Amino acid sequence: MTAASGVAGRAAVVSGVGAALPPRIVLNADLTARLDTTDEWIRSRTGIARRHIAGADLSTTDLAVRAAAQALANGEPVTAEAVVVATTTPDRCCPATAPTVATRLGLTGIPAYDLAAGCTGFLYALATAAGFIAAGNARTVLVVGVDRLATLPGPEDRTTVPLFGDGAGAVVLRRGSADEAGALGPVVLGSDGTGADLIRAPRPGALHMDGGEVFRHAVDRMSTASRQAVTAAGWELADVDRLVPHQANSRITAFVACQLGVADDRQLSNIAETGNTGAASIPLLLARSAADGRLKPGHRTLLTSFGAGLTWGATTLTWPDLSHPPS
Ligand code: COA
Numbered sequence: 001m002t003a004a005s006g007v008a009g010r011a012a013v014v015s016g017v018g019a020a021l022p023p024r025i026v027l028n029a030d031l032t033a034r035l036d037t038t039d040e041w042i043r044s045r046t047g048i049a050r051r052h053i054a055g056a057d058l059s060t061t062d063l064a065v066r067a068a069a070q071a072l073a074n075g076e077p078v079t080a081e082a083v084v085v086a087t088t089t090p091d092r093c094c095p096a097t098a099p100t101v102a103t104r105l106g107l108t109g110i111p112a113y114d115l116a117a118g119c120t121g122f123l124y125a126l127a128t129a130a131g132f133i134a135a136g137n138a139r140t141v142l143v144v145g146v147d148r149l150a151t152l153p154g155p156e157d158r159t160t161v162p163l164f165g166d167g168a169g170a171v172v173l174r175r176g177s178a179d180e181a182g183a184l185g186p187v188v189l190g191s192d193g194t195g196a197d198l199i200r201a202p203r204p205g206a207l208h209m210d211g212g213e214v215f216r217h218a219v220d221r222m223s224t225a226s227r228q229a230v231t232a233a234g235w236e237l238a239d240v241d242r243l244v245p246h247q248a249n250s251r252i253t254a255f256v257a258c259q260l261g262v263a264d265d266r267q268l269s270n271i272a273e274t275g276n277t278g279a280a281s282i283p284l285l286l287a288r289s290a291a292d293g294r295l296k297p298g299h300r301t302l303l304t305s306f307g308a309g310l311t312w313g314a315t316t317l318t319w320p321d322l323s324h325p326p327s
Helices: 028-032 039-046 060-074 097-104 121-134 193-198 211-232 250-260 278-292
Strands: 011-020 025-027 050-052 083-086 112-115 140-148 166-176 187-191 242-245 300-307 311-318
Touching: 011 060, 011 121, 011 278, 025 028, 028 039, 039 250, 050 166, 060 097, 060 140, 060 166, 060 278, 083 097, 083 121, 097 112, 097 140, 112 121, 121 140, 121 166, 121 187, 121 278, 121 300, 121 311, 140 278, 166 278, 187 211, 193 211, 211 250, 211 300, 211 311, 242 250, 242 278, 278 300
Parallel strands: 083 112, 083 140, 242 300
Antiparallel strands: 011 166, 025 050, 140 166, 187 311, 300 311
């Protein structure tokens, strides 16, 4: 399915980006003290060297507020007219996270809701936010991807504990033109419930994952969705300056880049520092790469993700110059 975007004058344009990581860092060496694993195994099989883990004093809502506040502060001066929070690990079943996030940002009264689509949640949230803008229901939407995935594995499970970290990332979307930098291209989304058992967590601390099958699906789905998104945008794969894949495993993203013919120097990654942060993964990587200069204004950027559900998606944008907002 390809979500509509770019109704004339009602495209969704990225106008701010922010990120939040818990201050506590857990190294692979910290895990080897309590799990039957090694730093070498974790690095070579996943690319992960460390991850940020939230303590009991830092909730999903706290992380979302921090990333959102940064996205609102460091881009164009806008006020959000709606808030969408993508998460699989909310602080509570009910109520949703987004109304509290909105209120803590001083935005009481606007539409605010959560959605869950596993690690693809951020792309699903971008698509629904773009729909709000295209329909004329909001001129600006704050989109947050936040997860505390480190709460899901059983504490003794060496196959899943090393993979996950906590964090949040956010972007602000505003109404604009399809031909300006920052405008989202069509968003390709998909799901397959026959794979629901491949990654499932009936409750925190009880994650089950068929790593090999997930690996295979992740490569196939992200590669296919990426091709579809590039075609829908009217691009060629050779046009892609930066590939921003969901950070699940460096071997998965290397396979995806290889299948798409995207060279290493055009692929962005921060998995070594964060592990898999779920719905936060893509906006965290965007914020980090924009800050350190690996992602520059004018770069034609391809985002793609895969997650529990199964779910997957991809979209494109030309990275905007957030330091020089249009007057
Ligand atoms: N340390 C040491 N050995 C480990 C280990 C660890 N942390 N975790 C697993 N092993 C062992 C296994 O027990 C197995 O041992 P065996 O051969 O004696 O049975 C061996 O390593 C190989 O396990 P396998 O599962 O085949 O490894 P793998 O190469 O597939 O890597 C994952 C495992 C989980 C890293 C990999 O499958 C993966 O990343 N899958 C995708 C996960 C993911 O991205 N999930 C989220 C999607 S959004």
